[in-house]
Every structure is written in C-alpha cells, then in structure tokens.
Amino acid sequence: MTSFTLPLPFARHGLAIMVASLFVMPALAQQTDSTSDSMSSPRPRPPQKSTVTSYHATLESLTVTGTRENASVRLPLKARETPQSVSVTTRKQMDDESLTSVDAVMRHMTGVMTSLHDTQRPLYYTRGFVIKDFQVDGMPSYSGETNQEYDTALYERVDLVRGANGILTGVGTPSATVNLIRKRPTREFGGTVDISAGRWDYYRTVADVNVPITTDGSVRSRFVLAPQKKHSFYKRYEENKLAFLGVVEADLGPATEVSVGYQRQKNAPKAPVWGAIPRFNTDGTLANLPVSTSFSPSWTRWERSSGTAFASISHQINDDWTFKANLDHTTGKTHSLITYGYGATPSDAPFIDKATGSGVTLYAYPREARETRNSLDAYLAGKLHLGGREHDLTVGVSSTRTISKSDAFASTSSWRHDIANVHTWDGSAPKPAVSKTGARNDTLVQQTGLYASARWRLTEPLSLLTGARVTRWTSKQKNYDTSGALSGVSARQEVKHKVSPYLGVVYDITPSLAAYASHTRIFNPQNYRDVNNVPLKPAVGSNSEVGLKMALAHELDLNLAIFETKQDNFAVVNADAAPNSLPDGSTPYRTVDGTKGKGFDVELIGKVQPDWNLKVALTRAKVTRQESDRLWANFPTWQLQLGSDYRFSGELRPLQLGGFLTWQSKLEAYNVPSPSGRVYVTEKSKPLLDLYASWDFTEAYRLTLAVTNALDKKYWANLDYANYGQPRFFSATFRMTF
Template sequence: MPVFHPVPLRALAAAVATVCMFSAHAQSVHSYDLPAQPLGSSLARIAGTSGQQISIDAELVRGLNAPVVRGSYTTEQAAQAALTGSGLDLVKTAGGHWTLRKAVAATTPASTTTLPTVTVTAQAERSATTEGSGSYTTDAVTTATKLDLSLRETPQSVSVITQQQMEDQGATTIDQVVRGATGITVQTGQADTAIYTARGFGVAQQYDGIPDGTPATDFGARITSQQDDLVLYDRVEILRGAAGLTQGNGQPGGAINLVRKKPTREFQGSASVSVGSWDAYRTEVDISGPLVEGGRLRGRLVAAFDDSHSFQNVVNEKKTVLYGVLEADLTPDTTVSLGLSSQKAKGAQEWWGLPFYADGSDIGMPRSTYLGANWNLSDRDRTTIYADLEQRFANAWKFRLSARSNRTDMYKEGTAGSGPVSAADDLVGFGLSSGPFVYDTQADGLDLYASGPFRLLGRNHELVLGASTQRSEMHMDNYVFANDANGTVNIHAWDPASFVRPQGGLAHRSRFSETSRQHAGYATTRLSLSDPLKLIIGARLSRYENVYRAAGVAPATWGYDIRSSTDNTLTPYAGLVYDLNPNTSLYASYADIFEAQNAKGADQKVLDPIVGANFEAGIKREFFNKRLNASLALFRIDQKNRPLLDTNAPLPCGTAFSCYVPSGKVRSQGFETEVAGSPAPGWQLSAGYTYNTTKYLNDTAAEGNVFSSFTPRHLLRLSSAHRLPGTLQAWTVGGSLRAQSQQYVESGSVRLEQKAYAVADLLLAYRISDTTSVQFNLKNVFDQRYWAGLSSTRYQNFYGEPRNASLVLRTKF
C-alpha cells in the first residue's frame, strides 16, 4: 500500500519530503474527506489516496494550512483544492510527477507544464484551526456572526491569539494571553480572578461559540472567573464591540471565545517540561490521532501538571488539567464528538490584596507582601462535558449541534488584612471571620444552527438559522469560626505565621444564590448585492431571566430577592463590506446588545433593559497571500437606559427604597489599528494600538466626567518572533510590549492612580532538531512596578508580576 517517507528537515533550512507510492493513472477519480489541516499533511494524504507522487519542498509549505477537501476528484483537482489561497502552483515535472512552486505571473519554462485552472465545487471550508500553522493569524472566524468568514470579510474588530503566539509568549492561562491582546484591559481581582473590558465595557466569555451563561455580576465573577488553562485550547478569538447576535444578555465590550483542540486524523504527539521563577514547574502531554484504520474514529488526550509559587510570600498552587475527546465519522457526512475536561487547583491564594493610606497615597509595600495567614486555602474543581454533532448535506448546507455542561466547586478559608491604613500608626485591620466560603455553580449551554448557501436573483448568498439556550445556577455559603477574632496590626509587621487557624466549630452565617436562564433564536444572512458589495444582516430574539437571592442565617435572620427579566428582546445586526480589490475591503457595521436590569420605576415595574449600541467603520487588508491581516477601525458605543435616581418619587418608593428612570447614557469612542501575521518569511508579528475616550452623557451626578476611568486612553500591544536567517536559522528571537497611559479609580473622595507604564518581555528559542526545541522567556525585563488592579483604599489592590523567567523544553513525535 502507499507509504509516506519524509526526509528529516535540517534546522529550518530548505528540505524535501517526497511522497512515494505505487503508480496510478493521473486522471483516476478518488473519494476524499480531508479536514482542514497543515498543507503538507493534506497533500501527503492526497498522494497516498491517489497513488501519485508529489514532491514537497518543506520550506514552501511551512506555516500554510489547507481547507477542507471533500468529494470525488482526480489527483489534480484535489491538490488544487488543498492549495487554495496558499500562493503556490501545482506543476508536473518532465518525469510525470507533481511538485510545487510559488505562484508566478511569468510564462512557465518549457521544461514544465502549468496545469489549467480547475474549478472545484467541493465544500472548501476555511480552516480556523491554528495548531501547526506557525502563524499569528488565521483563515476564518465565526465569533461575530456565526458565518464562516475571513477577518477581512468580518465587519467588526476581531483578534485571534493563535497556538503559535501562545507558545511564543510562554502563556499558560487565559489571563496571560488576554493581557497582550489588542484593545483589552485586564483588572486583577481576588483569588485568581480578573475583569476583562474592551472600549470601557465588560467582555463576555464563550467556549466554542457557546456563551458560558454566567451573569456579569460581582457574585458570578467570584465563582466562575477562574483562570482557564490554555493547554485545552487551539486559539482564543476576541471580538471587540457588541456581541449581541451571538451572546444575548451582556455588556457591549465584546466576547472572548476559547476554542478547544480537536482530534486529528493523523497521529501526532507533543510533550514539554518547564521551570520558572518562584519554583514554578510544569509538564504537558498532548497525544492525538486515529483509533481505527482509516481514521473514522479519532481521539485526543491532553494533560498538564503545574506546581508553582508566586512573587508574593506564601501564595502557591498545584494544578492538574486533564482533557479527553473522541470524534467519530458515523457516515462520510455525519460527525459526532464527546469530550470531558477536568481542572483541579489547590493552594494558598491572595484574597484581598493590599490597602492604601486613607488619603489615597501608596504605602509602598514590597510586591512580595502577603496580608493573609499561611493556612489560607483555596480548593477548586471544575469539570466540563462537551458534545457536538455535525451533519453535512450534498447542497453544501450543514447542521451543527453543540452542548456544554460545566460544574465548578470551590472551598476557601483564611484571613486577610483590610484598610484603609492610618499614616499615623500604620495599623491595618484583620478578621478571621472572612471564611470559610463554599461555592458551587452549574452552567449548561446548548447551541444549534443550520448554515449554507442559497441563490436569489441570480446571485449566491449565505444563511444561518439557529437557536440557543443557557442556564446557570450558583450558590455561596459563608461560615464563621465559632472562636473567630478581629483586630489590628501594624502592616509592616504582618506575619502570616502568627495567625493560628481557629479550632472551634463552624457557624453558618449567610447564603447567596443566583440563577439565570436565557433562550434565543437567531438568523444571519450574507447577501451578495454585487461582486464587490456584501450586506450582512441578522437579528436575535431573546428571553432572559435572572434571580439573585441573599439570606442571613445567624445570628440575625434576613433576606431579599432581586429579579430581572426581559421578554422577546430583539437584538439587530447589520454590516456592509465593499471590496476595493480582492485583498482590501471597506466596512461599516451596527451591532447592539441588551443588559437586563433590576431597578424599578415609580410604577413598580422593572425598567427596560440597558442597550449598548456599537457603531464601527474601517478598512481591512490582506497581504502576502493572506498571511498578514491589517485593519483600521473607528468606533463608537452608546449605552442608554441606564438607571438614574427618580428625584420626584417618594422615599421609600413602593416596595423599593428608591425608584429610578431609564435616562442615563454613556459613550465610548475612538479608533483602533491592528496588524497580525507574517510580514516576511520567518517573521510573525501581532501589533495593535487603541485610542479610547469614555464619558457620561447624561447622569445626575457625573455628567461630562470620565465613565470608565480604568480604561487607558492609549493602549499599545506588540508581540513578535523572528527566525534568524542563514547559519543562525536554528534560533528564534522575539518579545512583546504592553504600554498604556494613566488609569485610576475613585474610592469615595479619594483617587487611586496608576501612571502610564510599559512592560517588555523577551523570547529566545533554539531548535535542537526538527522535533525538539528549547525556549527561554524573560518577562517584565525592566522590572516595572505597577498596579494590575485597583479598587479602594481598604483592599483589592494588586501588583503586577515583577521580572521573572521561564525555560521550556518541547518535543513533538
């Protein structure tokens, strides 16, 4: 039977891998069902199926992906389909074999024959998968519209953090990746949580395009905003601006979509070990491939083990991550998959951060300061089940059903310091009654849609019809030690070992719960008005309900419910894309999103939802056969129907203490530019700059003031990796830069400020062989001291990481 004989690559130099197999007639027709995958792998499978020899220059195909190739074709047609968008030509040699070369406009030399253009009618989906591409960009995204579009064809701002970029940055958590993304601001919070914002508003989180269903409240964030380990994911897609069409209820900042790794049809494996500052040790293993001959059943198993301490005293964590997924082709047109992931983490975490002096001045504590006890504990367990079904039809339509169920349990106990601190005596408060806390949450989501082409008025168009449902239920129980203690201590003399864990019994003090449900139907169509002009219109009809309950158990009994809901809320979407040429497009779009509220008016009815409308216009361009994407966007977000106190209503106002009117309005506007991909062979680049201002347009107390003071006016993000040429080609050098202007928060009449700052990172990697490399990352090279999170003079202020280093050894097999 045909076999594939790769010749080992010299360190990133030109090499040839020849596919040898038994001879077969060039015009024999064979059936192909190839997934989107690296181009070299796709061509190897075509050669193996057809029996034709294809010589591949490994350097030509490095970093290139092939689309899906599905149908019955000759070798020539199948290979042409795989080469779509690659910038390469398929040519026949004098010996009758196939080979590749860069596309040229000049006349083909007499020694070769250029094949005629072949129109392939197979389903040729773009590949969004970034694994193995070596690129900082991708061919397709669906986060904004559910349509299978390239970045240039998408009329909103979307960034993709690829597998290669995550590896180059040495990133292992979603927080580390998002901090380097264009236009995103990260505010560090307690116990390994964070708040992500874009353009001054909150950003929702999705998994494989399914909203996680968690309401954007502080309570919800405390439970669910844990740091996802990146070993599970192929890429992170980030949409900036309202994501109402795919998200439903939420704020207009955007959405972060984490896309899981999938099983591969060809066997592959990788492993890595790393060591870093503060006794950080990590091991990863990733194995994927066919489980039966022919690859109709495929599987993937991923594991990571992490044991690390922190720049803060006492803080530490041990984490275990496991992920397994099976994928099966029930028929050539029907694929199902089932997956399970588990993330367990246990250790001592920072709870309340550091306080400030009462006047808002910085106490100047060392970054290693830990205002907690050495027995503080955080124990988390997250289990997620995934299921997918895809049915493909002969008319290029497909149906997809995706389900996700997530269970998170958490236990926390400990003590923490609480300010503000008096400058006269440097005393800070503490309390042993700050735990234990027991959390649990269950979040379930289901999304189904059908998509495909249709013809109308003699032109081809695309349509998506779908429905989704999400439900989440969260609980938190707060207990106190029977012999708890409170007091004050000099903040400079804080000793984590001096606080002894109370040994008495536990008393149940309070209980909180939150339940949210959302059901929606949506539709999107991409209309071809003319060859260069496309109109994308869509809408989502949503029903949303949220109930928050709080109750005191002891010593006093109390309780209240807060409800918010919307019925049949319509979220429209519209985008217009005009192609100036095949590589350049102008676009304009409108997208909005609603946010249910619980404030009531004088009529005792809940106010209409807050509405965030995103207006955006810009230009996008693809360079170098789509290996580099660039964009420039102007944006404005108006959020209206915000609750303002009704000064004409009596106090109390019916069953509420106060009543409100939906007349508040804020605005965020600015511009943004981004470049991502390969500007030259061996060079990967991601760079973005955002200018953003925010303002209260209508507010009783704050009109004209800055709305989102933690959103920097200037935000620069840069990441680059360059493989050196010539005799140094085994080496890769690079780095990243995060720079931003002033941020601040106001705590009462006091302002806490972080001045403009920049953080630089460096990358140095050496390829030992074709399959093994070693990589060194140095982060915060100049040891910049800055606040990664600011809240109040009392607590919840967190330093960013000081200078630190890591060394990782990777191998592939």
C-alpha cells in the first residue's frame, strides 16, 4: 500500500516560548507584586437559581462542590460521585475565551477531537466514535436535516459525559452526550451587551437582558439576541447567523415553578463549501492547494433554521420527592443549492493537472426539507430510607416523535461546469435552473422509553448505581408521487423493548479520594441496507470504565479514567458492491464487529493559586478497526491539552491573560482515492494554540482580545474529507454590563 505524509512545519522555538510564558508568568507575577492593592473585579451577574456550586475557573472543566442532576443517570450527584468522566464549560469560560459556538467549546473539551466534513457539517469524536447525542436542557436536539452549529449566547453552560448514555438518550453511539443548559431568568434586573469585530469582516452583537415582571421577582423573564456576520478564509463564503432566546419563569407558590420560552437559530450562508478539495495531482504528487480553495460559486446557498417552543414544570412534593416535566416542540427547515467538485463523473475523485490546472467538474444538488419534533420527558426523583440509610431514586418516561419531509427536485445531472484552471478560477459558473417535481418523502421516527436509576448507599464509603431503560423505536418512510398521492410506504424499521443497562460503583477511599467503575450500554438504529436491500440491524455500543477522582490542595482536582468503548454491528460501505446500486439509488452497506476504542484520560484542573487556573489533560485512545473497511479513521492516538489563565494583582488587577494549547499525534486515513488507487494517508502531529486577554476598565466595561490558531498552522481538518482547518483568527469584544 502506498503511503503519503502531508508536510506540516513545526515552529518549535516560538511554540515553546509562548507555552512557557503562560505557565511561568503567573508565578513571576506573584513574586513581584504580592503586596500591591487590588482592584474590584467586574460586577457579577445576578445569581442563577441553580444547585450547582463551582470553582471560579476559566478552563475547560470545573470542579463541582455542590450537587446537581447528573447528565447520564438523572441523580443528584457530585462530580466525584459520578462513575463516568464528566466535563463542564461554564458561562465565564465562554466569555473569557470568546467561545461563541459549541464548536469552539468542543475544541477545549478533554479527550474530544474536532473535525469537519465542510463548512456546515462539523464533526466531533471521543474514544474513537462520533458524537451525535446533543441535548438542550436534557431534551434531544440533534437533527440530520436542520442541525446547525449551536450559538453559545443562549446557554449558561455545556456539559459533556463521556461514554454510552443509554438511560436518558435511548439511542446513540457510545462516545459522549453533550447537554446545553439554557440561560434562565433571575430575580433582579440586569444584563450585558457585547459588540465584537474581527478578521474576515467578523461582526457580532449579543444583547442579554434579565427583566423581573413582578417586584419580588416571582415572575421573571430573560431575552437574548445574537446576530452575527462573517466572511471566511474560503473564497466567497459568508456567514449570516441569528440566535434568539426568550424565557418567562414563575413561582406558583413555594413548591412549584413553571417556565415557558422560545429559542430560534438561523444561518443563511453564501457560497458554503460542500465536500472536499483535491488532494492529489494527476501524477500522484500532492496538489497543495491554498487554504482559501472553494468550488462554490457565489449563488450557492445552504440555509437552515430551527425554532423550539418549550415548557417545564417542577413541583416539590415534600422534603424527599420532586416531580419534573419538560415539553419541547421544534420545527426546522433547510434549503440548499450547492455544488461539489468531482472528476469526469460524480463517481470519480478529482485530480489536478499540474500543467493546466484542470481536473475538477462541478455538479449541482438542490435540496429542501422540513422537520417537526415533539419531545416529552417526565420523571419523579426522590429519596428512599432503607436499612437505616438514605438512597436516591429516579423513575421517568420520555418520548420523541420526529417527522421529516423532503421534497423531490427534477434531475440536475445535465448541469455540469468544467473548471478550466483551479488556480485562477474566480467562482464564475452559470446557475442551474431547479424545480420541484411535486413528489416528496415523509420519514416518521418515534422513540418511547421508560427509565429508572438509583444510588444505593451500601455502606458509608460504598455506593452502587444501577439503572435501565426499555426503549421502543420505530421508523417508516411514506412516499408521495408528483400528484401528491401516497405511492407507498418503505424503510420500515422497528426495535421493540430494547434494554439499555447502567451499572456503576463508587468507593470513597478517603474524604478527598474516590475510586469508581462503570459499565453502560446503548444501541443505534442504522438507516442503511445490505446488497439484498434488507435493513441493517442496530449497532450496539458499550463503555466500560474505571477511574480515580481526587481533590488536591488549593482547589485542584486530579481525575484518571481507563476505558474501553466498543461498538458491534457497525455499518460501513460495502466496497465489494457497486455504488448507488440499490433500488432507491443508495449504496449498499454491511456491518462489522469489534470496532473498539481503548485508552485513558488523565486530567489535572483547578486553581493553583486564587487568581491562577490551570488545566493539564492527557488522553490516549487507540482505535482498532479492519484496515480494509472505509471507517472514519481521523483519530489521533494521543492528545495533550495545556491551559492556563491568570488575573494580575495591584495596579494590573484589571488584566487577565490566558492561553490554551492542544497537541495531537498523527492522523491516519485509509482508502483515500489517488490516481494510482486507494492509498493510506497520514498527517504529522500538530499543535494549535489559542490566546486571550481582557482588561476591565471599570466594573461595567471590559475589553477582550482573542486569537485562535495563533501560530497560524496549516493543517487538514479531516483526512477523509480533504478540507483545511481555520487559519489564524482574531477578534475583539467590548462588553457593557448593567
């Protein structure tokens, strides 16, 4: 098998100096200014009504000193009492580091590898598997049709639980669950206004206002509005985003709280990049196209929007028991007319002629779809008193019903545009005429589950956590002809009474040291068919984990996890079958067993000193797979994350400096098309450095500067889909607090 290594320069000395300064600077500052006066810190926001108590940290995770509802078993657990690896990104971290999207947040999460297919389809992996389980306030939010990059302006924090999460999600992969917690109203009037500007004509405004409706705050509201525009390093690409959140919350007496609200996100980018760029020339050498390369004319679009109306109620029945219910109604739509750069036919990969620059032909694809999703989750949580000990129990039911409607368009196969020279092409291409045929496909997916979880305090230091979910999942597709009449029902799938168990144990060795072990399972239906046009059975995933969680001095925590994540019956493209050979035009798949990620996470995080926060995280995840299968292989075996921030004292008290370094080992990709056939491709290890600084002029005014990819590294964001990562980007944000 031919092997290629992609060149990637490594600025060793510059990197070493920058990283060293982040760690040495706080210590030097403590020595030189230990007795100087301190300036008042910025006025804090009104406190949230939350049971979470955390260190005032600005790094990826936080240490929880209080209890909160756990994102994997819905029990009142501290971080040290949870037998899984948990990471949390707080609102303060997002503000300090200018993390305006969940994509930016995920890049700083321990053990998470970020990638992308193209501009509108980010990818996240952990422990060898893709992360698709996204929730908002514990309710499902991911959609293949209308999913978009979440704007963090709407959220108070982002939780991530690594491993399988079958109890609360029902279906999914054994990678991780991401739960976005919305901002909630507070009892006092206040708010912030952020105005940002940056490279590539980046402009963003965030207005976040809390308004009590009654004088005592028993009825209160909060509104967030965040418009954003930005060009890109890609030629012709332009983002146009809008995010909105409105929430009203009320106390119906001392024991009952209700909340209703609506959130909306819209993105209407121009010239979005779809698919990959050529990696090779026709002679087999690397094409090395500029990072700005795009095969999208200015008339291409990929518009997506979604809106969610939500309501919740929480009632304290007595001192021991609470009832909670959440209801979401989400609608979304997508409209796109995009182009992909192929070779002579849509089945051929493009390769560049070094002499002429030819070799890429554009093909156009229109799409329009709408989606409606209704979700309900209700549960009873409380305490049991048995055997002289207090135990925790949660019992609940959840249901989600999703209808996706996709319109059929007249074929655009006759439209093609040959790019004469990719090096000089200015994006000009005639716009194809597209029209709907009147036919459509409606896909209905419904999932209902009963779940229960419990923590049994067997002895003073030993707790046993048990849980299970019983899930029924169905899917079918209704096909309508050009007259709008029902022409048939296809793609029927049903999974009955599938049980997803949860088992964990936590042992308190000392008051500050706990050992744990857990095993969780999950299943994932697959919308693929084999060569005989028979639907594939669900993939089955599991996560086994043992670890230690230790609280050190100075509010510093040390976490260690050793894990094995596995998925069987996983669908991969059948390389022995002809592409697009099934009756509906799709490509046959087959299943493989034993796809496995094994490794460990080590994380040191928290406060070294009152104004100095530190994070050091090392992850090893070795993914085993069949080399001949076309599985995603963009998994580094090693990942190292170093983060530090420091607030000065005395006259420099208004100044805060910080940085975050991510290093990962080489990437590998198999079966990459080349002129000589499919080859194995690697990319060398790479460091990515982010820097940020802020200055508080007064309690009400702050300026934040942020730089991502500060070393301006040129790298592949994805080896299977050849697209570059974002070059150096910088922004400035001015905040007014009132």
